[in-house]
Amino acid sequence: MPISGVVIMTQPEKTENVLALLNQKDDVTTYGVHKDYHIIAVLEADSSRRLEEMTKEIQQEMPGVLGIFPAYVNFENEVNET
Amino acid sequence: MAVSRRDFLKSTAAATAAASIGVNLLPGMSNQVFADSMQWHKSVCRYCGVGCGVMIGEKNGNIVSVKGDSENTINKGHLCVKAFYLHKAVHAQTRLHHAMIKKDGEFKKVSVEEALEFTAKKFNEIRKKHGGNALAFYGSGQAETEETYMANKLFKGCIGTNNVEGNPRLCMASAVGGYLTSLGADEPAGTYEDIEQTEMFLLIGSNTAEAHPIIFERIMSHKNKNPNVKIVIIDPRKTPTDQVADLHLFPKPGFDLPIFNAIAHVLIKEGYADKDFVEKHAFIKDNKGNAVTFEDYKTFLEDYTPDKAAKISGTPANDIIKAARMFGKSKTAMSMWTMGLNQRQRGVWANNLVTNLHLLTGKIGVPGSDSFSLTGQPNACGGVREGGGLCHLLPGHHLVAKEPHRKLAAKIWDVPYENIQPKPGKHTVAMFSALNEGQIKGIYIMCTNPAQSLPNASKYWKGLNDQFVVVAESFFPTMTTKYADVVLPAAFWTEKEGVYGCTERRSQYMPKVKDAQGDAQWDAYLLRDLGKKMGFEKEFTKYETAQDMWDEYRLFTKGTDMDLTGATYDRLKNLRGLTWPIPDENHPGTYKRYTKNDPVFDNLPAEKRAGRRMYFYGPAASEGKASIWMRPHEEPAEPTDAEFSYAMTTGRILEHWHTLTMTGTSPELVRAAPKPYAEINPADARKLGVANRDMVELESRRGKMTFEARVIDRPAPGTVFVPWHWEEKPINVLCNDAFDPGSKEPEYKVAAIKVRKA
Numbered sequence: 001m002p003i004s005g006v007v008i009m010t011q012p013e014k015t016e017n018v019l020a021l022l023n024q025k026d027d028v029t030t031y032g033v034h035k036d037y038h039i040i041a042v043l044e045a046d047s048s049r050r051l052e053e054m055t056k057e058i059q060q061e062m063p064g065v066l067g068i069f070p071a072y073v074n075f076e077n078e079v080n081e082t
Numbered sequence: 083m084a085v086s087r088r089d090f091l092k093s094t095a096a097a098t099a100a101a102s103i104g105v106n107l108l109p110g111m112s113n114q115v116f117a118d119s120m121q122w123h124k125s126v127c128r129y130c131g132v133g134c135g136v137m138i139g140e141k142n143g144n145i146v147s148v149k150g151d152s153e154n155t156i157n158k159g160h161l162c163v164k165a166f167y168l169h170k171a172v173h174a175q176t177r178l179h180h181a182m183i184k185k186d187g188e189f190k191k192v193s194v195e196e197a198l199e200f201t202a203k204k205f206n207e208i209r210k211k212h213g214g215n216a217l218a219f220y221g222s223g224q225a226e227t228e229e230t231y232m233a234n235k236l237f238k239g240c241i242g243t244n245n246v247e248g249n250p251r252l253c254m255a256s257a258v259g260g261y262l263t264s265l266g267a268d269e270p271a272g273t274y275e276d277i278e279q280t281e282m283f284l285l286i287g288s289n290t291a292e293a294h295p296i297i298f299e300r301i302m303s304h305k306n307k308n309p310n311v312k313i314v315i316i317d318p319r320k321t322p323t324d325q326v327a328d329l330h331l332f333p334k335p336g337f338d339l340p341i342f343n344a345i346a347h348v349l350i351k352e353g354y355a356d357k358d359f360v361e362k363h364a365f366i367k368d369n370k371g372n373a374v375t376f377e378d379y380k381t382f383l384e385d386y387t388p389d390k391a392a393k394i395s396g397t398p399a400n401d402i403i404k405a406a407r408m409f410g411k412s413k414t415a416m417s418m419w420t421m422g423l424n425q426r427q428r429g430v431w432a433n434n435l436v437t438n439l440h441l442l443t444g445k446i447g448v449p450g451s452d453s454f455s456l457t458g459q460p461n462a463c464g465g466v467r468e469g470g471g472l473c474h475l476l477p478g479h480h481l482v483a484k485e486p487h488r489k490l491a492a493k494i495w496d497v498p499y500e501n502i503q504p505k506p507g508k509h510t511v512a513m514f515s516a517l518n519e520g521q522i523k524g525i526y527i528m529c530t531n532p533a534q535s536l537p538n539a540s541k542y543w544k545g546l547n548d549q550f551v552v553v554a555e556s557f558f559p560t561m562t563t564k565y566a567d568v569v570l571p572a573a574f575w576t577e578k579e580g581v582y583g584c585t586e587r588r589s590q591y592m593p594k595v596k597d598a599q600g601d602a603q604w605d606a607y608l609l610r611d612l613g614k615k616m617g618f619e620k621e622f623t624k625y626e627t628a629q630d631m632w633d634e635y636r637l638f639t640k641g642t643d644m645d646l647t648g649a650t651y652d653r654l655k656n657l658r659g660l661t662w663p664i665p666d667e668n669h670p671g672t673y674k675r676y677t678k679n680d681p682v683f684d685n686l687p688a689e690k691r692a693g694r695r696m697y698f699y700g701p702a703a704s705e706g707k708a709s710i711w712m713r714p715h716e717e718p719a720e721p722t723d724a725e726f727s728y729a730m731t732t733g734r735i736l737e738h739w740h741t742l743t744m745t746g747t748s749p750e751l752v753r754a755a756p757k758p759y760a761e762i763n764p765a766d767a768r769k770l771g772v773a774n775r776d777m778v779e780l781e782s783r784r785g786k787m788t789f790e791a792r793v794i795d796r797p798a799p800g801t802v803f804v805p806w807h808w809e810e811k812p813i814n815v816l817c818n819d820a821f822d823p824g825s826k827e828p829e830y831k832v833a834a835i836k837v838r839k840a
């Protein structure tokens with residue numbers, strides 16, 4: 001189960017909307033809006049593939065997301081499984 | 083209360099992300115709580131030229147975690163989504179574990195020793211019968227500097243051929259030519275530090291958001307904090323970078339040169355030129371390199387009115403004027419570009435014309451102003467440009483054509499001076515043509531996939547098929563290994579130590595974290611041992627460690643414009659890299675070249691610096707002056723016409739990297755990424771009767787291929803964009819292999835095609 005702590009950079013006027021949309025998503029836990037319209041979130045997925053799909057969905061489905069930047073990725077279960 | 087490991091990882095993930103923006107999310111929490119057997123190692127991202135610092139989490143010999151290195155000044159703790167693939171690449175099922183020799187058309191597993199013996203014997207036979215120039219080396223901007231260094235010594239110093247090239251020829255050579263002719267030395271004057279200090283970004287032919295996401299993050303962050311910062315894009319395609327743009331100019335692919343001249347025209351006409359700076363710091367040159375006057379330049383630019391540039395480029399004249407005014411009014415400006423400007427028949431001219439704008443307005447050599455080329459590969463700058471991995475270069479920005487440089491190389495390498503040929507070898511396209519023609523009979527290809535990545539690729543499969551081909555790779559199969567006679571298993575990132583030098587002149591050390599898989603060996607050792615087996619025992623015995631190679635390489639740079647004397651392994655292991663010039667072990671590295679606090683500038687005789695804030699001391703400059711060039715408009719080699727009426731351009735997308743050898747290593751990731759597709763503007767799709775996801779046939783003068791159509795308002799009307807990653811649809815087969823006469827970089831970015839519904 002890969003897990004990633006990400007910083008989501010948003011357009012200032014759309015930050016709250018992005019946060020609300022993120023909170024509706026399964027496997028996404030948000031940790032609030034911080035400096036300069038950054039949202040902290042943790043993404044959990046059953047594979048790297050899903051992790052990557054999730055970031056793409058967030059970017060494509062949520063207007064105002066300027067970028068998603070992983071700061072931490074752990075894939076120890078996935079590596080152990082291969 | 084018991085905390086599960088999952089909860090702990092989640093907290094760690096959140097806290098690390100928060101810490102990366104300076105927020106303490108979980109006061110009191112420490113990453114050490116569950117530190118268990120995870121070891122963290124400071125390294126550098128394997129993927130792109132941004133050079134982000136990565137902390138690698140290793141447990142029992144496996145890479146199980148990565149995080150952005152919060153102490154690294156480039157990425158300050160953040161990574162882009164390619165980080166999700168880093169462990170996949172290391173542990174990929176497609177990793178090559180053993181050497182192979184092809185016998186009767188079948189690969190047979192052999193020991194590395196046997197494969198090297200066999201290669202040495204074949205190379206020596208070819209050399210004896212046809213001379214050193216019948217052999218060649220083709221390397222990579224992904225190889226470490228030490229690896230390219232070993233190849234250079236073996237081929238240029240021992241075998242005696244300058245047929246040494248690398249794939250940066252295909253992406254960066256025009257930037258090199260541009261810097262040399264405009265500023266007198268390769269690589270930018272500034273660093274990423276300029277990003278947070280500029281008032282304007284001019285992004286040209288660069289999908290920064292997808293190709294260099296961390297740079298884009300820094301740009302966006304700066305703009306978010308300073309809404310008055312302007313972002314102007316010049317690119318035939320709309321990309322996610324547009325979300326933050328103030329203005330986007332859409333030239334027809336290959337028709338942007340007049341835009342830069344028209345911007346210069348407006349800058350002068352409206353009083354934004356800094357004539358005093360120009361007078362003191364630049365020559366103005368006609369297209370042949372003769373010095374001319376400012377008045378001559380003005381007269382030349384009279385011809386490039388915004389209206390005329392609009393007509394040629396298809397960009398509204400008003401937008402050109404607006405862009406010029408933004409550039410002129412901003413106190414500082416930073417231009418950034420990538421392949422859209424470089425991969426052109428007139429890539430060097432395009433580079434010159436961008437740098438002209440900075441020289442003309444004095445927006446260079448001060449914080450926030452620079453003409454800054456972005457690099458695609460992680461060590462194109464460090465290994466190939468600085469390490470001298472091209473056919474005319476020797477390590478440390480030295481040239482094979484210069485006798486003192488050859489003498490220095492012979493001395494450092496301890497090889498006979500006569501071994502090093504004064505004539506440049508064959509550049510990439512010429513090298514693969516020579517393989518086709520049988521002039522080159524043996525080639526060593528390291529860490530790159532030319533069978534897929536060369537322009538007009540299928541034209542060169544013959545030579546790869548006919549001649550003796552050795553491929554050193556970490557992954558198998560690739561399109562190129564299909565043509566190999568010998569395949570050597572190469573250690574991958576984390577399995578070897580070495581140095582990467584990124585876009586901003588920063589050299590960074592990467593440690594070996596785990597053992598290589600199977601029989602794989604470090605590329606530098608494979609080359610060293612091949613050298614010994616070819617009979618150059620004395621020349622290669624001395625290299626026992628990576629540091630031996632790096633220390634010797636630093637000798638080449640002593641006293642040059644790219645002095646790495648102070649960049650010892652000891653320092654690099656502890657610091658987050660150093661930006662050259664670094665003339666001694668106490669030097670902190672150089673932020674701005676050619677100006678105060680650049681050690682080379684500071685050590686110039688006072689009379690040279692008198693009355694000037696910059697002195698362009700590079701080897702290709704004279705009197706310390708840069709050059710403003712009068713470059714005329716020239717069409718791409720293959721403009722559209724009535725028959726081939728669409729302009730095709732190619733590029734990279736966020737999820738993938740180059741020919742997928744690294745990001746396509748897992749079947750699930752390949753499934754996740756989009757299938758091969760071509761982007762078509764909705765207006766064109768209507769004309770062609772093509773709906774989204776219909777199949778379309780693209781035909782150039784070199785072949786045809788079908789793709790799924792993605793009807794999207796990204797390419798400008800008349801332009802079709804195709805990502806170039808997929809082996810089953812190697813779009814480079816359709817690309818034109820016409821090349822820039824100066825840089826020899828092929829014109830990937832413009833080919834005329836026909837489009838029809840399949």
Ligand code: SF4
Pocket residue numbers: 127128129130131132133134157160161162163164165294295296297
């Ligand atoms: S921006 Fe480039 S160097 Fe940085 S994490 Fe992404 S791929 Fe790696």
